[in-house]
Each structure stands twice: as structure tokens, then as C-alpha cells.
Amino acid sequence: MKISVSMLSTYLYCPRMLFLQKVLELEEVPKEVLVMGSIRHESFDMANKREEPIITGIGSLDFSYILQLYKQNYSKFLREIIIKNKPNLREVNVSLIEAFKKSWPSLMTEADSRALNVFSFIEKHNVFGKELWEKLIPKIKSEFRVESEQMQLKGVIDKLYLYEDSYVPVEFKTGKMPRDGLWPGHRIQIGAYAMLLEEKFNTQIKEGFVHYLDADEKRHLEINPFLKEEIKSLVHEVQTLIEGRKLPDYCQNKNKCKKCSFSTICYNEEEMEKHLKMAEIIA
Ligand code: SF4
Numbered sequence: 001m002k003i004s005v006s007m008l009s010t011y012l013y014c015p016r017m018l019f020l021q022k023v024l025e026l027e028e029v030p031k032e033v034l035v036m037g038s039i040r041h042e043s044f045d046m047a048n049k050r051e052e053p054i055i056t057g058i059g060s061l062d063f064s065y066i067l068q069l070y071k072q073n074y075s076k077f078l079r080e081i082i083i084k085n086k087p088n089l090r091e092v093n094v095s096l097i098e099a100f101k102k103s104w105p106s107l108m109t110e111a112d113s114r115a116l117n118v119f120s121f122i123e124k125h126n127v128f129g130k131e132l133w134e135k136l137i138p139k140i141k142s143e144f145r146v147e148s149e150q151m152q153l154k155g156v157i158d159k160l161y162l163y164e165d166s167y168v169p170v171e172f173k174t175g176k177m178p179r180d181g182l183w184p185g186h187r188i189q190i191g192a193y194a195m196l197l198e199e200k201f202n203t204q205i206k207e208g209f210v211h212y213l214d215a216d217e218k219r220h221l222e223i224n225p226f227l228k229e230e231i232k233s234l235v236h237e238v239q240t241l242i243e244g245r246k247l248p249d250y251c252q253n254k255n256k257c258k259k260c261s262f263s264t265i266c267y268n269e270e271e272m273e274k275h276l277k278m279a280e281i282i283a
Contacts, residue, residue: 002147003238005155005192008231009185011238014251020262022242024275028261032092037174039078039085040103040213041158044172046077047110048142048159055118055133063119070111078103106213138163146196152235157193159211167201169193169208170218177212182219186210188234191227247276 010018020026028034054073058066082089082099089099121136122128139162147154159170171189181187190208197205209218241248250257250266257263265271 001239001243002149002152002154003235003242005153005189005196007238008192008234009189011234011241012185012188014256014260015241015248016250016266017260017262018238019241019248020266023245024279026262026265026275030088030091031261032094033175034261035085035088035092035094036099036102037213038088039081039099040106040174041172042081042084043074043078043103043107044110044159045142046081047074047107048140050077051114051140052133055136056129058118058122058128058132061119061122063115066119067111067115070115071108074107074111075104078107106211106216109216138168146193146200148196148199150199151195151232152239153192153196155189155193155196157197160197167197167203167205169197169205171208171210172213173210174213177215177217177219182210182221187221187227188231190221191223192231194223195228195231245279247272 007018007022010021021028050073054069058069078100082096082103085099086096089096094102117138118132118136122132125135127135141160141162142158144157144160145154146157157169158172161168161170169190171186171193173183173186182190190210194205194208197203205223207223208221210221211218257266260266265275
């Protein structure tokens with residue numbers, strides 16, 4: 001059974017949560033962090049998919065003008081996404097203006113980094129228009145799908161940098177950033193994407209990043225053979241959990257439960273009993 005990369009991350013966070021989602025098929029109540037996370041994901045995706053007209057529209061080598069072009073477009077994209085998410089924002093009591101203010105800083109950083117990359121490229125190669133778009137390195141893909149029969153794994157990479165001789169996966173995350181390095185599930189996610197890319201492109205992936213959007217910081221991960229072994233055995237553990245259909249115990253860290261959108265149902269024995277019975281019937 002092929003599983004998704006995000007399932008590995010959820011499993012590491014709390015196996016019972018994965019069971020609730022994938023075996024009992026319970027849906028999470030939309031919380032502010034989920035809604036805001038989805039707005040930021042969608043905005044970055046739109047920024048990638050609509051980058052060609054921005055780049056081909058650049059007419060002169062002036063950094064502040066290029067940056068302004070990016071900012072104007074990104075602001076338009078973000079407003080479009082926020083309006084689309086209006087019903088979800090209402091559900092979590094976040095106003096449209098508040099959603100804009102919270103999401104804008106990470107998009108500004110992205111605009112700054114892309115404008116700088118394009119500016120440096122034009123400065124070096126003196127190309128504009130269609131030629132600039134075609135020759136620009138790195139190319140950036142968003143929502144890039146990868147899967148492997150052999151690894152029994154599939155996933156969607158938030159952002160993929162394509163250089164002439166390498167690929168670098170980047171995962172966007174909202175919420176608290178760890179003091180050092182990456183949260184365990186995020187480390188596994190990037191590692192798994194790297195393995196899937198290695199198989200797809202028949203090349204070695206040396207690194208990846210997690211971009212913690214709220215802190216606006218990118219954390220680096222070096223891919224090594226130990227990480228790959230860890231991922232292979234996690235895939236097996238998750239498959240066993242899903243196929244075994246045995247409800248795992250509560251997670252040990254009660255702070256996680258306090259923040260969890262399943263907590264009301266998860267600790268309600270009667271409700272859980274009902275859902276377990278329903279799942280058995282479906283199974
Ligand atoms: S409430 Fe706690 S044990 Fe239950 S799914 Fe959430 S984190 Fe896991």
C-alpha cells in the first residue's frame with residue numbers, strides 16, 4: 001500500500017492522530033493555524049505559477065523596479081487567495097485584513113529573494129523577455145508531485161529548485177519553529193522527498209530546506225544514508241499501523257493533545273467507540 005510522505009510526519013507526531021485521520025477517516029476542525037497555513041501555501045503556489053508574466057515584463061536592470069513588480073503582483077495574488085478563503089476565515093474569526101497582515105511578511109521575503117535572483121541573472125547575462133524566462137536558473141516548481149512503487153511512497157513537494165545539475169526540495173511550515181534544526185516529522189518529510197527525487201531523476205540529492213513561514217527562516221537539512229534507512233523503516237511501520245487497524249494509545253506529550261483539533265473526540269470514549277464500530281463495518 002502506497003502511503004503519502006505527510007503520513008510519515010503525522011505518524012511521528014502522534015500515531016493515534018494518523019489512525020483517526022486515515023483509518024477512522026475523521027476530519028480536522030478548521031483551526032486558525034490550518035486556515036492560515038493553507039492561505040500561505042496557496043499564495044506561494046500562485047506566485048510560482050504566475051511568475052512568467054512578471055519576468056517577461058521586466059524591461060530594465062533596476063533592482064527597486066523589479067522588486068516593486070514582484071511586490072505588486074504578490075499583493076494581488078494574496079488578496080485573491082484571501083477572498084477565496086473568506087468562509088474559512090470567518091469560521092476561525094480572522095478578518096481579511098488580519099489574514100493579509102499575517103501572510104504578507106513571508107511573501108515579501110520571497111519577493112525580495114526572487115527579485116534579487118532575477119536582477120543578478122540579468123546583470124550577468126544581459127537577457128530580457130522570453131529569453132530571460134527560458135534561461136533563468138534556478139527554475140522553481142511548486143506543488144511538484146513525486147511517487148515511487150519501489151518505495152511505496154508518494155508526495156507533493158511545496159517548492160522545488162531546479163539547478164543545472166541539482167534539485168533542492170523545500171517544504172513550507174507554519175507554526176512554531178524548533179530552537180535548533182528541524183522538527184522530527186519535517187526532517188523525515190524532506191528526507192523522503194529527496195529519496196523520491198533521487199529515484200525520479202536518477203541523481204543524488206544532497207540537501208533540502210524547511211521554510212518556517214511564521215519565523216520566516218529557512219532551515220537546512222543534509223541528506224545522509226542513516227536518514228534514508230530511518231525513512232524506509234518508518235514507511236513499514238505506518239503501513240503496519242494502517243493495515244493492522246488497531247487503535248494506538250494516546251500520545252505521551254499532553255501539550256500536543258491540548259493543541260490538537262481531534263482532542264474532544266479523541267478523549268471521548270463513547271464517540272471513539274462509535275467511530276471504531278463504523279470503521280469495522282466499512283472494513
Ligand atoms: S488528542 Fe492527543 S492523542 Fe489524540 S490525536 Fe490528538 S495528539 Fe494524538
